[in-house]
Amino acid sequence: MxxxxxxxxxxxxxxxxxxxxxxxxxxxxxxxxxxxxxxxxxxxxxxxxxxxxxxxxxxxxxxxxxxxxxxxxxxRAVVFQSDALFPWASVRENVAFALRMKGVPRRERDRRADALLARVKLSGFGDKPVWELSGGMRQRVGLARALAAExxxxxxxxxxxxxxxxxxxxxxxxxxxxxxxxxxxxxxxxxxxxxxxxxxxxxxxxxxxxxxxxxxxxxxxxxxxxxxxxxxxxxxxxxxxxxxxxxxxxxxxxxxxxxxxx
Ligand SMILES: Nc1ncnc2c1ncn2[C@@H]1O[C@H](COP(=O)(O)OP(=O)(O)OP(=O)(O)O)[C@@H](O)[C@H]1O
Ligand SMILES: [Mg+2]
CATH class of the missing domain: 3.40.50.300 (P-loop containing nucleotide triphosphate hydrolases)
Incomplete structure (x- = not known):
């Protein structure tokens, strides 16, 4: 607690x-x-x-x-009103950002990012650039990214x-x-x-x-x-x-x- x-x-x-x-x-x-x-x-x-x-x-x-x-x-993870994603990075890279900062190896962070994407119902979107997503999808990526830091x-x-x-x-x-x-x-x-x-x-x-x-x-x-x-x-x-x-x-x-x- x-x-x-x-x-x-x-x-x-x-x-x-x-x-x-x-x-x-x-x-x-x-x-x-x-x-x-x-x-x-x-x-x-x-x-x-x-x-x-x-x-x-x-x-x-x-x-x-x-x-x-x-x-x-x-x-304390923060989710802003505007999605505040990194436009140059893929969906998976956005979600895995906090894990990368923590030094989690590539394979492991990809695995965890994909599990989080499944949780926000975006399985299969990991390789997409964020600009291809709708507003609702972006907010879900933002949520997955916030959750990645546990x-x-x-x-x-x-x-x-x-x-x-x-x-x-x-x-x-x-x-x-x-x-x-x-x-x-x-x-x-x-x-x-x-x-x-x-x-x-x-x-x-x-x-x-x-x-x-x-x-x-x-x-x-x-x-x-x-x-x-x-x-x-x-x-x-x-x-x-x-x-x-x-x-x-x-x-x-x-x-x-x-x-x-x-
Ligand atoms: N960085 C800042 N510098 C100076 N004043 C600020 C700053 N941020 C907010 N304020 C002022 O503080 C007050 C509260 O602002 P705040 O953004 O917390 O309100 P809010 O309830 O989130 O409003 P909204 O529902 O419009 O988002 C407002 O009078 C605002 O003008
Ligand atoms: Mg406000």
Whole structure:
């Protein structure tokens, strides 16, 4: 079991008059799927970047297993909204990148890359250049590449944001399957209300609050169990049709748009 903790984290960017994130705390354990949501500009990416080690808190602490997070590390893999693949390299080389950095021999890393490609349902695409793939396929390569490092935590910033609705639904169940198989702790940012409810074990809502001169506070934490029901064998269609899902949807939408005229 591993634990990533953000403890009363605030971030103020240089020359900014307000905190981008104010006093945010969260705990991500192995096997959790935390979803961070909220209106644009409320500090979601900033908070994820603190967990990744790209941004240092101005106050508060970020830790993995008690050790302060000082820099990005192989224990925390990041999947960005844009796929951020290496365009000159093949699909297999992209996936195997972290293994290459670790000095894993060629044959072994090809074998592991192909196994990961099978896991994201891209068997047989290893030799293709990435520019021949669709957006959804590229996101799956990005996911396979992140998993190659066998991270303890997977941090994803709107990983499905650019996909069409049908591909996005398929990717949601793929993410749930990978979460179930890998046992990693996932922190994911999304604007999708249903996506947040379907995937998360806890949905964390951030709200900008210009009245107090501060932004990016965590204003709600909603425990959810729909993803666990999927893991237990219930079809996604049945889960979405459950009146409890509609009620949760309304509650989450209210929490996100609280204080805003509708
Ligand atoms: N590198 C930066 N330097 C200065 N200010 C920044 C920087 N990155 C973000 N900000 C500011 O911090 C605030 C929070 O930005 P952030 O990107 O974390 O929001 P977000 O919730 O991810 O928004 P979105 O949903 O649009 O992606 C915004 O006011 C933004 O302008
Ligand atoms: Mg963002």
């Amino acid at each position: 591993s634990l990533l903790e953000l403890d009363h984290v605030s971030v103020r960017y240089q020359n900014a008059v307000r905190d981008a994130v104010a006093d945010a705390s969260l705990r991500l354990s192995s096997g959790d799927f935390l979803v961070l949501t909220g209106r644009s500009g409320c500090g979601k990416t900033t908070l994820l970047n603190v967990a990744a080690g790209f941004v240092s808190p101005s106050s508060g602490m970020a830790r993995v297993d008690g050790q302060p997070i000082a820099a990005p590390g192989a224990d 991270p303890r935590f997977l941090l994803m910033d709107e990983p499905l944001g650019a996909l069409d609705a049908l591909t996005r639904e398929r990717m949601q169940t793929l993410l749930l399957d990978i979460w179930a198989e890998s046992g990693t702790g996932i922190l994911m940012v999304t604007h999708g209300i249903e996506e947040a409810l379907l995937l998360g074990t806890e949905v964390i809502v951030m709200t900008p609050n210009p009245d107090t001169g501060q932004q990016g506070r965590i204003t709600r934490r909603i425990p959810v169990s729909f993803g666990r029901r999927y893991r237990a064998g219930e079809p996604v269609r049945a889960i979405r049709a459950d009146p409890a899902f509609a009620a949760a949807r309304a509650e989450l939408a209210d929490a996100i748009f609280e204080g805003e005229l509708q």
